[in-house]
Amino acid sequence: MNIPQLQEILRRFGAGECTPAEQELVDKWYSELVNTGEVPWNVEQKNRLQATFENRLLQSITNEPQAAPSTGRVRFIQRKMWWAAAAIFVLLAGGAYFFLNKPKKEIEVVKTTTKPQNDVAPGGNKAVLTLANGTTINLDDASNGMIAQQGNAKVVKLDDGQLVYDAKALTIDHSPLTYNTLATPKGGQYQLVLPDGSKVWLNAASSITYPTAFTGNQRKVQITGEAYFEVVHNSKMPFVVEKGSMAVEVLGTHFNINAYDDEAEMKTTLLEGKVKVSTAVGNGSAILKPGEQVSLSHSSHLSQPIPVQTEEVMAWKNGQFHFEHADLKTVMRQLARWYDVDIVYKNPTQKNDPLFIDMSRNANLSDVLKALEVSGSARFSIEGKKIIVL
Structure with missing residues:
Protein backbone atom coordinates (compact mmCIF):
# COMPACT_ATOMS: atom_id res chain seq x y z
CA MET A 1 0.00 0.00 0.00
CA ASN A 2 1.47 3.35 -1.02
CA ILE A 3 1.25 6.70 0.78
CA PRO A 4 -1.73 8.10 -1.24
CA GLN A 5 -3.71 4.96 -0.39
CA LEU A 6 -2.89 5.36 3.29
CA GLN A 7 -3.88 9.00 3.17
CA GLU A 8 -7.16 8.04 1.52
CA ILE A 9 -7.94 5.57 4.33
CA LEU A 10 -7.22 8.25 6.90
CA ARG A 11 -9.37 10.78 5.02
CA ARG A 12 -12.27 8.31 4.97
CA PHE A 13 -11.69 7.61 8.65
CA GLY A 14 -11.94 11.30 9.51
CA ALA A 15 -15.14 11.55 7.44
CA GLY A 16 -16.64 8.43 9.00
CA GLU A 17 -16.56 6.54 5.71
CA CYS A 18 -14.17 3.70 6.66
CA THR A 19 -15.05 0.06 6.18
CA PRO A 20 -15.16 -2.04 9.39
CA ALA A 21 -11.76 -3.55 8.53
CA GLU A 22 -10.19 -0.11 7.99
CA GLN A 23 -11.80 1.20 11.19
CA GLU A 24 -10.35 -1.72 13.17
CA LEU A 25 -6.93 -1.14 11.65
CA VAL A 26 -6.78 2.53 12.62
CA ASP A 27 -8.17 1.70 16.08
CA LYS A 28 -5.30 -0.75 16.65
CA TRP A 29 -2.68 1.80 15.66
CA TYR A 30 -4.12 4.51 17.85
CA SER A 31 -4.51 2.13 20.80
CA GLU A 32 -0.81 1.27 20.54
CA LEU A 33 0.13 4.96 20.45
CA VAL A 34 -1.89 5.61 23.59
CA ASN A 35 -0.43 2.59 25.38
CA THR A 36 3.15 3.64 24.60
CA GLY A 37 2.49 7.24 25.64
CA GLU A 38 3.21 8.75 22.22
CA VAL A 39 -0.28 10.23 22.03
CA PRO A 40 -1.12 12.41 25.06
CA TRP A 41 -4.67 12.84 26.26
CA ASN A 42 -4.09 16.55 26.77
CA VAL A 43 -5.82 18.19 23.78
CA GLU A 44 -3.79 21.38 24.38
CA GLN A 45 -0.74 19.46 23.16
CA LYS A 46 -2.44 18.58 19.87
CA ASN A 47 -0.74 21.21 17.71
CA ARG A 48 2.72 20.41 19.06
CA LEU A 49 2.04 16.70 18.53
CA GLN A 50 1.04 17.25 14.90
CA ALA A 51 4.23 19.23 14.27
CA THR A 52 6.27 16.45 15.87
CA PHE A 53 4.70 13.83 13.63
CA GLU A 54 5.38 15.97 10.58
CA ASN A 55 9.05 16.28 11.51
CA ARG A 56 9.29 12.56 12.14
CA LEU A 57 7.79 11.82 8.73
CA LEU A 58 10.31 14.06 6.95
CA GLN A 59 13.15 12.58 8.96
CA SER A 60 12.06 9.03 8.16
CA ILE A 61 12.42 9.68 4.44
CA THR A 62 16.07 10.65 4.76
CA ASN A 63 17.27 8.57 7.72
CA GLU A 64 17.14 4.92 8.82
CA PRO A 65 13.61 4.22 10.15
CA GLN A 66 12.81 2.77 13.54
CA ALA A 67 10.74 -0.39 13.90
CA ALA A 68 7.01 0.20 13.87
CA PRO A 69 4.97 -0.57 17.00
CA SER A 70 3.06 -3.80 17.35
CA THR A 71 -0.49 -4.02 16.02
CA GLY A 72 -1.93 -6.95 17.97
CA ARG A 73 -0.92 -10.20 16.28
CA VAL A 74 0.51 -8.36 13.28
CA ARG A 75 4.01 -6.91 13.61
CA PHE A 76 5.38 -4.96 10.72
CA ILE A 77 9.03 -5.71 10.03
CA GLN A 78 11.62 -2.95 10.26
CA ARG A 79 12.06 -1.71 6.71
CA LYS A 80 15.16 -0.25 5.16
CA MET A 81 13.20 1.26 2.27
CA TRP A 82 12.29 4.85 3.01
CA TRP A 83 8.89 4.66 1.34
CA ALA A 84 7.73 1.88 3.65
CA ALA A 85 8.88 3.86 6.68
CA ALA A 86 7.10 6.92 5.37
CA ALA A 87 3.88 4.96 4.98
CA ILE A 88 4.03 3.80 8.60
CA PHE A 89 4.63 7.30 9.92
CA VAL A 90 1.84 8.71 7.77
CA LEU A 91 -0.53 6.18 9.28
CA LEU A 92 0.65 6.88 12.82
CA ALA A 93 0.43 10.63 12.33
CA GLY A 94 -2.93 10.45 10.62
CA GLY A 95 -4.39 8.12 13.20
CA ALA A 96 -3.39 10.40 16.04
CA TYR A 97 -4.60 13.50 14.24
CA PHE A 98 -8.08 12.22 13.46
CA PHE A 99 -8.58 10.67 16.88
CA LEU A 100 -7.53 13.84 18.66
CA ASN A 101 -9.99 15.85 16.57
CA LYS A 102 -12.86 13.62 17.65
CA PRO A 103 -14.81 14.39 20.84
CA LYS A 104 -13.17 12.73 23.83
CA LYS A 105 -16.09 10.39 24.42
CA GLU A 106 -15.47 8.86 20.97
CA ILE A 107 -11.76 8.22 21.53
CA GLU A 108 -12.24 4.89 23.34
CA VAL A 109 -11.07 1.93 21.27
CA VAL A 110 -13.94 -0.45 20.63
CA LYS A 111 -13.01 -4.10 20.07
CA THR A 112 -15.13 -5.59 17.35
CA THR A 113 -16.06 -9.27 17.26
CA THR A 114 -17.56 -9.09 13.78
CA LYS A 115 -16.31 -11.94 11.62
CA PRO A 116 -16.27 -11.96 7.82
CA GLN A 117 -18.99 -14.02 6.18
CA ASN A 118 -16.31 -15.94 4.30
CA ASP A 119 -13.22 -17.07 6.17
CA VAL A 120 -10.84 -20.01 6.30
CA ALA A 121 -9.28 -21.49 9.43
CA PRO A 122 -5.52 -22.14 9.50
CA GLY A 123 -3.96 -25.52 8.86
CA VAL A 313 13.24 -19.27 5.55
CA MET A 314 12.39 -20.88 8.89
CA ALA A 315 9.23 -18.92 9.66
CA TRP A 316 6.92 -21.79 8.63
CA LYS A 317 8.60 -24.23 11.03
CA ASN A 318 8.32 -21.65 13.85
CA GLY A 319 4.60 -21.13 13.25
CA GLN A 320 4.95 -17.76 11.52
CA PHE A 321 4.39 -16.02 8.22
CA HIS A 322 7.47 -13.85 7.66
CA PHE A 323 7.87 -11.97 4.40
CA GLU A 324 10.42 -9.28 3.64
CA HIS A 325 10.19 -7.57 0.26
CA ALA A 326 8.26 -10.61 -1.05
CA ASP A 327 6.46 -10.65 -4.38
CA LEU A 328 2.73 -11.24 -4.35
CA LYS A 329 2.65 -14.63 -6.09
CA THR A 330 5.28 -16.10 -3.76
CA VAL A 331 3.14 -15.12 -0.78
CA MET A 332 -0.04 -16.44 -2.40
CA ARG A 333 1.54 -19.85 -3.04
CA GLN A 334 2.32 -20.18 0.66
CA LEU A 335 -1.19 -19.15 1.67
CA ALA A 336 -2.70 -21.60 -0.84
CA ARG A 337 -0.79 -24.49 0.73
CA TRP A 338 -1.46 -23.59 4.35
CA TYR A 339 -5.14 -22.69 4.05
CA ASP A 340 -5.91 -25.23 1.29
CA VAL A 341 -7.36 -22.63 -1.06
CA ASP A 342 -7.07 -21.74 -4.73
CA ILE A 343 -5.77 -18.38 -5.95
CA VAL A 344 -7.56 -16.41 -8.67
CA TYR A 345 -5.91 -13.29 -10.10
CA LYS A 346 -8.22 -10.70 -11.64
CA ASN A 347 -5.20 -9.16 -13.36
CA PRO A 348 -2.33 -11.72 -13.46
CA THR A 349 0.11 -9.28 -15.09
CA GLN A 350 -0.39 -6.44 -12.62
CA LYS A 351 2.69 -5.32 -10.70
CA ASN A 352 2.29 -5.05 -6.93
CA ASP A 353 4.33 -3.42 -4.21
CA PRO A 354 6.63 -5.74 -2.20
CA LEU A 355 4.95 -7.29 0.82
CA PHE A 356 6.19 -7.12 4.42
CA ILE A 357 4.52 -9.08 7.19
CA ASP A 358 5.30 -11.09 10.32
CA MET A 359 2.38 -12.82 12.01
CA SER A 360 1.23 -16.16 13.37
CA ARG A 361 0.22 -18.99 11.04
CA ASN A 362 -2.56 -19.71 13.55
CA ALA A 363 -4.46 -16.68 12.31
CA ASN A 364 -7.58 -17.04 10.18
CA LEU A 365 -7.11 -16.31 6.50
CA SER A 366 -9.06 -13.04 6.66
CA ASP A 367 -6.66 -11.65 9.29
CA VAL A 368 -3.65 -12.46 7.12
CA LEU A 369 -5.23 -10.84 4.08
CA LYS A 370 -6.02 -7.68 6.07
CA ALA A 371 -2.37 -7.40 7.06
CA LEU A 372 -1.23 -7.95 3.48
CA GLU A 373 -3.56 -5.22 2.24
CA VAL A 374 -1.87 -2.77 4.57
CA SER A 375 1.66 -3.83 3.68
CA GLY A 376 1.21 -3.94 -0.11
CA SER A 377 -0.89 -2.62 -2.96
CA ALA A 378 -3.10 -5.69 -3.50
CA ARG A 379 -6.63 -6.19 -2.21
CA PHE A 380 -8.33 -9.52 -1.63
CA SER A 381 -11.67 -11.20 -1.14
CA ILE A 382 -12.57 -14.74 -0.05
CA GLU A 383 -15.13 -16.70 -2.01
CA GLY A 384 -15.56 -20.17 -0.55
CA LYS A 385 -12.18 -21.87 -0.92
CA LYS A 386 -10.77 -19.22 -3.25
CA ILE A 387 -8.74 -16.07 -2.65
CA ILE A 388 -9.61 -13.47 -5.26
CA VAL A 389 -6.67 -11.10 -5.83
CA LEU A 390 -8.16 -7.78 -6.93
Whole structure:
Protein backbone atom coordinates (compact mmCIF):
# COMPACT_ATOMS: atom_id res chain seq x y z
CA MET A 1 0.00 0.00 0.00
CA ASN A 2 1.47 3.35 -1.02
CA ILE A 3 1.25 6.70 0.78
CA PRO A 4 -1.73 8.10 -1.24
CA GLN A 5 -3.71 4.96 -0.39
CA LEU A 6 -2.89 5.36 3.29
CA GLN A 7 -3.88 9.00 3.17
CA GLU A 8 -7.16 8.04 1.52
CA ILE A 9 -7.94 5.57 4.33
CA LEU A 10 -7.22 8.25 6.90
CA ARG A 11 -9.37 10.78 5.02
CA ARG A 12 -12.27 8.31 4.97
CA PHE A 13 -11.69 7.61 8.65
CA GLY A 14 -11.94 11.30 9.51
CA ALA A 15 -15.14 11.55 7.44
CA GLY A 16 -16.64 8.43 9.00
CA GLU A 17 -16.56 6.54 5.71
CA CYS A 18 -14.17 3.70 6.66
CA THR A 19 -15.05 0.06 6.18
CA PRO A 20 -15.16 -2.04 9.39
CA ALA A 21 -11.76 -3.55 8.53
CA GLU A 22 -10.19 -0.11 7.99
CA GLN A 23 -11.80 1.20 11.19
CA GLU A 24 -10.35 -1.72 13.17
CA LEU A 25 -6.93 -1.14 11.65
CA VAL A 26 -6.78 2.53 12.62
CA ASP A 27 -8.17 1.70 16.08
CA LYS A 28 -5.30 -0.75 16.65
CA TRP A 29 -2.68 1.80 15.66
CA TYR A 30 -4.12 4.51 17.85
CA SER A 31 -4.51 2.13 20.80
CA GLU A 32 -0.81 1.27 20.54
CA LEU A 33 0.13 4.96 20.45
CA VAL A 34 -1.89 5.61 23.59
CA ASN A 35 -0.43 2.59 25.38
CA THR A 36 3.15 3.64 24.60
CA GLY A 37 2.49 7.24 25.64
CA GLU A 38 3.21 8.75 22.22
CA VAL A 39 -0.28 10.23 22.03
CA PRO A 40 -1.12 12.41 25.06
CA TRP A 41 -4.67 12.84 26.26
CA ASN A 42 -4.09 16.55 26.77
CA VAL A 43 -5.82 18.19 23.78
CA GLU A 44 -3.79 21.38 24.38
CA GLN A 45 -0.74 19.46 23.16
CA LYS A 46 -2.44 18.58 19.87
CA ASN A 47 -0.74 21.21 17.71
CA ARG A 48 2.72 20.41 19.06
CA LEU A 49 2.04 16.70 18.53
CA GLN A 50 1.04 17.25 14.90
CA ALA A 51 4.23 19.23 14.27
CA THR A 52 6.27 16.45 15.87
CA PHE A 53 4.70 13.83 13.63
CA GLU A 54 5.38 15.97 10.58
CA ASN A 55 9.05 16.28 11.51
CA ARG A 56 9.29 12.56 12.14
CA LEU A 57 7.79 11.82 8.73
CA LEU A 58 10.31 14.06 6.95
CA GLN A 59 13.15 12.58 8.96
CA SER A 60 12.06 9.03 8.16
CA ILE A 61 12.42 9.68 4.44
CA THR A 62 16.07 10.65 4.76
CA ASN A 63 17.27 8.57 7.72
CA GLU A 64 17.14 4.92 8.82
CA PRO A 65 13.61 4.22 10.15
CA GLN A 66 12.81 2.77 13.54
CA ALA A 67 10.74 -0.39 13.90
CA ALA A 68 7.01 0.20 13.87
CA PRO A 69 4.97 -0.57 17.00
CA SER A 70 3.06 -3.80 17.35
CA THR A 71 -0.49 -4.02 16.02
CA GLY A 72 -1.93 -6.95 17.97
CA ARG A 73 -0.92 -10.20 16.28
CA VAL A 74 0.51 -8.36 13.28
CA ARG A 75 4.01 -6.91 13.61
CA PHE A 76 5.38 -4.96 10.72
CA ILE A 77 9.03 -5.71 10.03
CA GLN A 78 11.62 -2.95 10.26
CA ARG A 79 12.06 -1.71 6.71
CA LYS A 80 15.16 -0.25 5.16
CA MET A 81 13.20 1.26 2.27
CA TRP A 82 12.29 4.85 3.01
CA TRP A 83 8.89 4.66 1.34
CA ALA A 84 7.73 1.88 3.65
CA ALA A 85 8.88 3.86 6.68
CA ALA A 86 7.10 6.92 5.37
CA ALA A 87 3.88 4.96 4.98
CA ILE A 88 4.03 3.80 8.60
CA PHE A 89 4.63 7.30 9.92
CA VAL A 90 1.84 8.71 7.77
CA LEU A 91 -0.53 6.18 9.28
CA LEU A 92 0.65 6.88 12.82
CA ALA A 93 0.43 10.63 12.33
CA GLY A 94 -2.93 10.45 10.62
CA GLY A 95 -4.39 8.12 13.20
CA ALA A 96 -3.39 10.40 16.04
CA TYR A 97 -4.60 13.50 14.24
CA PHE A 98 -8.08 12.22 13.46
CA PHE A 99 -8.58 10.67 16.88
CA LEU A 100 -7.53 13.84 18.66
CA ASN A 101 -9.99 15.85 16.57
CA LYS A 102 -12.86 13.62 17.65
CA PRO A 103 -14.81 14.39 20.84
CA LYS A 104 -13.17 12.73 23.83
CA LYS A 105 -16.09 10.39 24.42
CA GLU A 106 -15.47 8.86 20.97
CA ILE A 107 -11.76 8.22 21.53
CA GLU A 108 -12.24 4.89 23.34
CA VAL A 109 -11.07 1.93 21.27
CA VAL A 110 -13.94 -0.45 20.63
CA LYS A 111 -13.01 -4.10 20.07
CA THR A 112 -15.13 -5.59 17.35
CA THR A 113 -16.06 -9.27 17.26
CA THR A 114 -17.56 -9.09 13.78
CA LYS A 115 -16.31 -11.94 11.62
CA PRO A 116 -16.27 -11.96 7.82
CA GLN A 117 -18.99 -14.02 6.18
CA ASN A 118 -16.31 -15.94 4.30
CA ASP A 119 -13.22 -17.07 6.17
CA VAL A 120 -10.84 -20.01 6.30
CA ALA A 121 -9.28 -21.49 9.43
CA PRO A 122 -5.52 -22.14 9.50
CA GLY A 123 -3.96 -25.52 8.86
CA GLY A 124 -2.85 -27.90 11.59
CA ASN A 125 -1.29 -31.29 12.34
CA LYS A 126 -2.58 -33.46 9.50
CA ALA A 127 -0.82 -36.30 7.69
CA VAL A 128 -1.23 -39.74 6.17
CA LEU A 129 1.24 -42.56 6.87
CA THR A 130 1.69 -45.19 4.17
CA LEU A 131 3.17 -48.44 5.47
CA ALA A 132 5.44 -50.86 3.63
CA ASN A 133 2.51 -53.06 2.55
CA GLY A 134 0.58 -50.11 1.14
CA THR A 135 -1.78 -49.70 4.11
CA THR A 136 -2.57 -46.06 4.85
CA ILE A 137 -3.26 -44.56 8.26
CA ASN A 138 -4.91 -41.16 8.59
CA LEU A 139 -3.07 -39.67 11.55
CA ASP A 140 -5.85 -37.12 12.12
CA ASP A 141 -8.15 -39.97 13.18
CA ALA A 142 -5.62 -42.39 14.72
CA SER A 143 -5.50 -42.63 18.51
CA ASN A 144 -2.32 -41.69 20.34
CA GLY A 145 0.07 -44.53 21.13
CA MET A 146 1.37 -47.38 19.00
CA ILE A 147 -0.38 -47.35 15.62
CA ALA A 148 1.67 -49.89 13.62
CA GLN A 149 4.41 -52.50 13.76
CA GLN A 150 6.99 -52.42 10.95
CA GLY A 151 9.33 -55.39 11.32
CA ASN A 152 10.86 -54.95 14.74
CA ALA A 153 9.86 -51.29 14.78
CA LYS A 154 7.03 -49.81 16.79
CA VAL A 155 5.44 -46.73 15.20
CA VAL A 156 4.05 -44.41 17.86
CA LYS A 157 1.84 -41.34 17.47
CA LEU A 158 2.29 -38.73 20.21
CA ASP A 159 -0.30 -36.16 21.22
CA ASP A 160 1.73 -33.17 19.95
CA GLY A 161 1.58 -33.89 16.24
CA GLN A 162 4.66 -36.13 16.19
CA LEU A 163 5.30 -39.59 14.78
CA VAL A 164 8.12 -41.59 16.40
CA TYR A 165 9.87 -44.83 15.44
CA ASP A 166 11.28 -47.05 18.20
CA ALA A 167 14.99 -46.56 17.47
CA LYS A 168 16.14 -49.18 20.00
CA ALA A 169 14.16 -51.91 18.29
CA LEU A 170 15.52 -50.91 14.89
CA THR A 171 19.19 -51.17 15.86
CA ILE A 172 18.97 -54.97 15.81
CA ASP A 173 16.80 -55.22 12.70
CA HIS A 174 18.72 -56.93 9.86
CA SER A 175 15.74 -57.67 7.63
CA PRO A 176 15.57 -56.28 4.04
CA LEU A 177 14.82 -52.57 3.83
CA THR A 178 11.16 -51.60 3.86
CA TYR A 179 9.93 -48.06 3.37
CA ASN A 180 7.24 -45.84 4.87
CA THR A 181 5.95 -42.52 3.53
CA LEU A 182 4.61 -39.67 5.62
CA ALA A 183 2.65 -37.10 3.59
CA THR A 184 0.91 -33.88 4.61
CA PRO A 185 -2.01 -32.44 2.63
CA LYS A 186 -2.56 -28.78 1.84
CA GLY A 187 -3.42 -27.24 5.20
CA GLY A 188 -1.33 -29.81 7.08
CA GLN A 189 2.03 -30.14 8.83
CA TYR A 190 3.67 -32.89 10.87
CA GLN A 191 6.83 -33.82 12.77
CA LEU A 192 8.64 -37.13 12.43
CA VAL A 193 11.39 -38.78 14.45
CA LEU A 194 13.25 -41.18 12.16
CA PRO A 195 14.63 -44.56 13.28
CA ASP A 196 18.08 -43.03 13.95
CA GLY A 197 16.60 -40.26 16.13
CA SER A 198 16.87 -37.55 13.47
CA LYS A 199 13.97 -35.08 13.50
CA VAL A 200 12.01 -33.91 10.46
CA TRP A 201 9.37 -31.18 10.20
CA LEU A 202 7.11 -31.39 7.13
CA ASN A 203 5.42 -28.29 5.78
CA ALA A 204 2.04 -28.35 4.01
CA ALA A 205 1.68 -30.43 0.82
CA SER A 206 4.95 -32.27 1.46
CA SER A 207 6.15 -35.84 1.93
CA ILE A 208 9.12 -37.91 3.04
CA THR A 209 9.88 -41.53 2.14
CA TYR A 210 12.30 -43.34 4.45
CA PRO A 211 13.38 -46.85 5.46
CA THR A 212 11.98 -48.32 8.66
CA ALA A 213 15.57 -49.20 9.58
CA PHE A 214 18.84 -47.56 8.54
CA THR A 215 21.44 -50.16 7.53
CA GLY A 216 24.58 -50.22 5.40
CA ASN A 217 26.86 -47.24 4.92
CA GLN A 218 24.26 -44.54 4.18
CA ARG A 219 20.98 -43.14 5.51
CA LYS A 220 18.92 -42.02 2.53
CA VAL A 221 15.46 -40.40 2.35
CA GLN A 222 13.41 -38.75 -0.42
CA ILE A 223 11.20 -35.70 -0.05
CA THR A 224 8.70 -33.56 -1.91
CA GLY A 225 7.61 -30.06 -0.90
CA GLU A 226 9.40 -28.53 2.09
CA ALA A 227 11.11 -30.12 5.08
CA TYR A 228 13.39 -29.03 7.90
CA PHE A 229 15.91 -31.53 9.31
CA GLU A 230 17.84 -31.89 12.54
CA VAL A 231 20.06 -34.87 11.80
CA VAL A 232 21.80 -37.09 14.34
CA HIS A 233 25.50 -37.14 13.44
CA ASN A 234 27.01 -40.46 12.34
CA SER A 235 30.27 -40.12 10.38
CA LYS A 236 30.17 -43.80 9.39
CA MET A 237 26.66 -43.50 7.91
CA PRO A 238 26.13 -40.16 6.11
CA PHE A 239 22.59 -38.81 5.83
CA VAL A 240 21.41 -37.99 2.28
CA VAL A 241 18.21 -36.22 1.19
CA GLU A 242 17.12 -36.68 -2.43
CA LYS A 243 14.62 -34.72 -4.50
CA GLY A 244 14.63 -35.28 -8.24
CA SER A 245 18.10 -34.48 -9.59
CA MET A 246 19.24 -32.91 -6.30
CA ALA A 247 21.07 -34.71 -3.51
CA VAL A 248 21.92 -33.08 -0.18
CA GLU A 249 24.59 -34.87 1.82
CA VAL A 250 24.52 -33.89 5.46
CA LEU A 251 27.91 -33.05 6.91
CA GLY A 252 26.31 -31.18 9.83
CA THR A 253 22.89 -31.03 11.43
CA HIS A 254 20.23 -28.34 10.86
CA PHE A 255 19.01 -27.42 7.37
CA ASN A 256 15.88 -26.66 5.35
CA ILE A 257 14.93 -27.81 1.85
CA ASN A 258 12.20 -26.09 -0.17
CA ALA A 259 11.50 -28.24 -3.22
CA TYR A 260 7.90 -27.61 -4.25
CA ASP A 261 7.19 -28.39 -7.89
CA ASP A 262 5.43 -25.05 -8.40
CA GLU A 263 8.45 -23.03 -7.25
CA ALA A 264 11.04 -21.89 -9.80
CA GLU A 265 13.95 -23.40 -7.87
CA MET A 266 14.74 -25.94 -5.17
CA LYS A 267 16.44 -24.16 -2.28
CA THR A 268 18.62 -25.63 0.45
CA THR A 269 19.39 -23.42 3.46
CA LEU A 270 21.85 -24.32 6.20
CA LEU A 271 21.39 -23.22 9.80
CA GLU A 272 24.00 -25.32 11.63
CA GLY A 273 26.88 -27.54 10.58
CA LYS A 274 27.65 -28.22 6.92
CA VAL A 275 25.87 -29.74 3.90
CA LYS A 276 26.96 -30.61 0.38
CA VAL A 277 24.46 -30.08 -2.44
CA SER A 278 25.05 -31.84 -5.75
CA THR A 279 23.14 -32.76 -8.91
CA ALA A 280 22.55 -36.19 -10.38
CA VAL A 281 23.52 -34.94 -13.85
CA GLY A 282 26.98 -33.91 -12.69
CA ASN A 283 26.60 -30.15 -12.97
CA GLY A 284 28.80 -29.51 -9.98
CA SER A 285 28.33 -29.30 -6.23
CA ALA A 286 28.38 -26.70 -3.47
CA ILE A 287 29.21 -26.86 0.23
CA LEU A 288 27.19 -24.54 2.44
CA LYS A 289 28.16 -22.74 5.61
CA PRO A 290 25.59 -21.67 8.25
CA GLY A 291 23.40 -18.83 6.99
CA GLU A 292 23.93 -19.71 3.32
CA GLN A 293 21.52 -20.94 0.66
CA VAL A 294 21.98 -22.62 -2.71
CA SER A 295 19.37 -22.97 -5.47
CA LEU A 296 18.90 -25.63 -8.13
CA SER A 297 16.78 -24.72 -11.14
CA HIS A 298 14.50 -27.20 -12.90
CA SER A 299 17.11 -27.28 -15.67
CA SER A 300 19.62 -28.56 -13.06
CA HIS A 301 21.64 -25.33 -12.88
CA LEU A 302 23.21 -25.08 -9.43
CA SER A 303 23.81 -21.59 -8.05
CA GLN A 304 26.67 -20.42 -5.90
CA PRO A 305 25.96 -20.25 -2.15
CA ILE A 306 24.62 -16.88 -1.01
CA PRO A 307 23.94 -15.48 2.48
CA VAL A 308 20.24 -15.25 3.38
CA GLN A 309 18.00 -14.16 6.25
CA THR A 310 17.24 -17.52 7.84
CA GLU A 311 14.39 -16.02 9.87
CA GLU A 312 12.27 -15.79 6.73
CA VAL A 313 13.24 -19.27 5.55
CA MET A 314 12.39 -20.88 8.89
CA ALA A 315 9.23 -18.92 9.66
CA TRP A 316 6.92 -21.79 8.63
CA LYS A 317 8.60 -24.23 11.03
CA ASN A 318 8.32 -21.65 13.85
CA GLY A 319 4.60 -21.13 13.25
CA GLN A 320 4.95 -17.76 11.52
CA PHE A 321 4.39 -16.02 8.22
CA HIS A 322 7.47 -13.85 7.66
CA PHE A 323 7.87 -11.97 4.40
CA GLU A 324 10.42 -9.28 3.64
CA HIS A 325 10.19 -7.57 0.26
CA ALA A 326 8.26 -10.61 -1.05
CA ASP A 327 6.46 -10.65 -4.38
CA LEU A 328 2.73 -11.24 -4.35
CA LYS A 329 2.65 -14.63 -6.09
CA THR A 330 5.28 -16.10 -3.76
CA VAL A 331 3.14 -15.12 -0.78
CA MET A 332 -0.04 -16.44 -2.40
CA ARG A 333 1.54 -19.85 -3.04
CA GLN A 334 2.32 -20.18 0.66
CA LEU A 335 -1.19 -19.15 1.67
CA ALA A 336 -2.70 -21.60 -0.84
CA ARG A 337 -0.79 -24.49 0.73
CA TRP A 338 -1.46 -23.59 4.35
CA TYR A 339 -5.14 -22.69 4.05
CA ASP A 340 -5.91 -25.23 1.29
CA VAL A 341 -7.36 -22.63 -1.06
CA ASP A 342 -7.07 -21.74 -4.73
CA ILE A 343 -5.77 -18.38 -5.95
CA VAL A 344 -7.56 -16.41 -8.67
CA TYR A 345 -5.91 -13.29 -10.10
CA LYS A 346 -8.22 -10.70 -11.64
CA ASN A 347 -5.20 -9.16 -13.36
CA PRO A 348 -2.33 -11.72 -13.46
CA THR A 349 0.11 -9.28 -15.09
CA GLN A 350 -0.39 -6.44 -12.62
CA LYS A 351 2.69 -5.32 -10.70
CA ASN A 352 2.29 -5.05 -6.93
CA ASP A 353 4.33 -3.42 -4.21
CA PRO A 354 6.63 -5.74 -2.20
CA LEU A 355 4.95 -7.29 0.82
CA PHE A 356 6.19 -7.12 4.42
CA ILE A 357 4.52 -9.08 7.19
CA ASP A 358 5.30 -11.09 10.32
CA MET A 359 2.38 -12.82 12.01
CA SER A 360 1.23 -16.16 13.37
CA ARG A 361 0.22 -18.99 11.04
CA ASN A 362 -2.56 -19.71 13.55
CA ALA A 363 -4.46 -16.68 12.31
CA ASN A 364 -7.58 -17.04 10.18
CA LEU A 365 -7.11 -16.31 6.50
CA SER A 366 -9.06 -13.04 6.66
CA ASP A 367 -6.66 -11.65 9.29
CA VAL A 368 -3.65 -12.46 7.12
CA LEU A 369 -5.23 -10.84 4.08
CA LYS A 370 -6.02 -7.68 6.07
CA ALA A 371 -2.37 -7.40 7.06
CA LEU A 372 -1.23 -7.95 3.48
CA GLU A 373 -3.56 -5.22 2.24
CA VAL A 374 -1.87 -2.77 4.57
CA SER A 375 1.66 -3.83 3.68
CA GLY A 376 1.21 -3.94 -0.11
CA SER A 377 -0.89 -2.62 -2.96
CA ALA A 378 -3.10 -5.69 -3.50
CA ARG A 379 -6.63 -6.19 -2.21
CA PHE A 380 -8.33 -9.52 -1.63
CA SER A 381 -11.67 -11.20 -1.14
CA ILE A 382 -12.57 -14.74 -0.05
CA GLU A 383 -15.13 -16.70 -2.01
CA GLY A 384 -15.56 -20.17 -0.55
CA LYS A 385 -12.18 -21.87 -0.92
CA LYS A 386 -10.77 -19.22 -3.25
CA ILE A 387 -8.74 -16.07 -2.65
CA ILE A 388 -9.61 -13.47 -5.26
CA VAL A 389 -6.67 -11.10 -5.83
CA LEU A 390 -8.16 -7.78 -6.93
